[in-house]
Amino acid sequence: MPPPWVPWWKNAAIYQIYPASYKDSNGDGVGDIQGIISRLDYIKSLGVDAIWVCPFYDSPQHDMGYDVADYESVYPPYGTVADVEALIAGCHARGLRVLFDLVINHTSYLHTWFKESRASNNSPKRDWYIWRPAKYDKAGTRHPPNNWRSCFGGSAWEWDESTQEYYLHLFCKEQPDLNWENSATRAAIYESAMEFWLRKGLDGFRIDTVNMYSKAPGLPDAPLTNSQTPWQDASTLYCNGPRMHEYLREMSEVLERYGAMTVGELPNTSALADVLSYVTAKERQLNMIFQFDIVNVGMGLDPRYDAIPRDWTVHDIRQAVQRVQAITNGTDGWSTAFLENHDTARAISRFGCDETSELWEQSGKMLAMFVASLSGTLYVYQGQEIGMVNAPVTWPISEYKDVESQNYYNQVQQETGGDPLALSRAKAAIQHLGRDHGRLPMQWNGTPNAGFTEEGVATWMSVHDDYEKINVERQTFNSDSLLSFWKAIVGIRKKHPRVFAHGVFAPLEGDNESVLAYEKVSTEQRLVAVFNFTKEKQALDLVTRLGLKKPVTLAKNYADEPVDVLRPFEGRLYLMSHYLS
Structure with missing residues (x-):
């Protein structure tokens, strides 16, 4: 086990909840705080240590709550401040910690x-x-x-x-950017957005766009990178500005008074030295960060929807994993392991296979092993544990509610004069990468509306067509289900924290570019992971290529395990004790 001084969050699994889509308790078609409370025993059964709740603050909802009109009140369809206090108390009674979203680069225009x-x-x-x-x-x-x-x-x-x-406004026009140069503004942010909730027993924050508060002095023009539009990508000018670390150290002083942990969303920051400048322990700024290299695999560069579905290779994934794992390898920094969140499409649809029931389940289990075996703190997004997938390709673009998806589709329509081929390509990219997919209502059972709300109620987003096949109830009492597999893999990770959460990562190169193989090493153990990211069988050489002579199989997603082949979307975790002793 880790030394007793290791913070709780380094060995934790954290479950992310999107309030509008989790559970509707009052039949209005929108999820709410009481709905979350009603499912706390289920969340506890997953083996996680904490929940992170996306914004529930009062908001006109132009960007699903990331446009906050009042940090100290609750969006009425979600409930009241008393409901949130009950949520904190209910979690703590079950040994669960609670994180809230901290959205402080901007407010709503109605604030x-x-x-x-x-x-x-x-x-x-x-x-x-x-x-x-x-x-x-x-x-x-x-x-x-x-x-x-x-x-x-x-x-x-x-x-x-x-x-x-x-x-x-770096986001919607209804989301004006706050001026962090003003010390009075910062003081008001700390009091209203942070301390108001910390005094109620909150355990920490996921901090939205954590590197955007300091902009380039003088706000100069961005370089011309896209001649098709007058508006240019300016991320190098509004991310990682000259006063960012000063602001975060100041914020950290407030957080430390409450023992609160932080995980920051760190976009547009690729250099390892720049990433470490935020999470190195000696600087006391952030406890950990979300780095997006893995989830960005297969996305377009500018914009991200300018992409062809599944246009990636296992080499791309390997390179992304190496970049993310470097944050914790031999440093005093910390990172996260995740494949889904409220801003991504579903991992099985992107990196696995949702075409058949068998490949859906095998790829879901493989991806669970993959993300759980990475170093850092594990984050699981609601519905990921039961293998929820992207919305059907047959759904029209009108089913997509997200401002980013709609803006991109409308932009293509305007720029091409409604060209059918261009619109079809845009729709295909959104169906593969859109943020809406992670926001479809949680599928609890096989009744109409999937148990998310009452039968006959109009839901704020349509329930997925496959709710009868993919739901919590169907998987709960099946020991071989994806849900049971997720519970098991979280338990395995907790049992071996030194090699899972803290292990030193190294890729295991092989001749087969369809197989991802790597090792994780601690002073006591060696973990070897192998994954087939294709629908075809792939050759596997355990002894020569991977150095495995008498491995112990820790986890697998097929009943048997031939030594010379990996079947479609097969994954295995092997463990050897006393590797370095």
């Missing part, structure tokens, strides 16, 4: 702070957000202050007619 900020140019809170005058060309035409593109497409600036200036 009181922004209403005051835009009230006049002389408002005391004018400088709480980022305002700039317009630029005018020789013809007198008004233009935004720079050419930055919003993460959701179009200009990152919105004109305010009443005060005759633009405000910055």
Whole structure:
């Protein structure tokens, strides 16, 4: 077992919950806090140590709660502050810790702070957000202050007619960016968004867009990388700015008073030295970060939907895993292991196979072994444990609610004049990569509406067509189900934390580029993982290539295990004790 001074979160499995889609307790078609409370015993049965709840704060829901109108109140369809207090108490009574989403790069345009900020140019809170005058060309035409593109497409600036200036929004126009240069703004953020909940017993935060608070001085134009649009990718100018580490150290001082842990979402940060600057323990900024190399495999570069489904190789996955695992190899930093979250499509549809029941189950089990064997803290997204998959290809684009999906499809429609081939390609990419897939209602049983809500109730997003085949109830009492497999693999990981969570990663190169093989080593054990990411059988040389003479099979997804072949989506974990003793 790890030394007693290892923090709880280093050996933890954390379960992410998307409130709107988890469980509806009152029959309005929207998930809620009481619905989560009603499933705490189920969550506990998974063997996880904590939950992370996506934003439940009061919000107009232009970006599913990531546009916060009031940090200290709850979106009414989700419940009340008293409900959230009951959730914290219910988790703690079961030995579960609780993390909330911390969304502090921006607020909703309906937040009181922004209403005051835009009230006049002389408002005391004018400088709480980022305002700039317009630029005018020789013809007198008004233009935004720079050419930055919003993460959701179009200009990152919105004109305010009443005060005759633009405000910055890196996401929706309804999500104005806060001005972190203002110390009064930062103090208000810490009190309202953080301490209000920490005083109620919260255990930590997942911090949204944790490296965007400090922008490049002067807000210069971004380099021209896409000649088809006036709006350019400016991530190098609004991520990892000059005061980011100063702000996080200041924030950490607040968090440390409550013993709260943090996991930061760290986009657009690829260099290992830059990543470590956020999570090195001696700097006391973040406990761990989400690095997106693995989940970004197969995505387009700019934008991410400019991609062909399943356009990746096992070599791409191997390279991504190496980059992520390097964060913890021989450093004092910490990272995470995950394949799904609220911003991704379903892993089985992307990296496994959802075409047949057999391949669906085998690939789901293989992916469970894969992500659980990686070093760092394990995160499991709701529905991942039962193998939920992407929405059917037959669903029309109107079923997609996410602002990012809709904006991309509309952009392609506008730029191509509605070209059918271009729209078909865009739809295929969204069906493969869209954020909506992870937001479909949780499938609890085989009754209409999948037990997410009452029969006959209109759900906020459509329930997947396959709910009768893929649901919690169907898998709970089946010892060979994917759900049972997930519970087992979480238990195995906890039993061997030194080699799973803390082990030193190294790839095991072989001749077969369809097989991913690597080892994890601790002072006491050696773990070897092998995975076939294809529908075809692949040759396997355990002795010569992998150095396995008398291995103990720790986990597998087929009943038997021939020594010279891996069947479609087969995975195995081998363990050897006293490897270095």
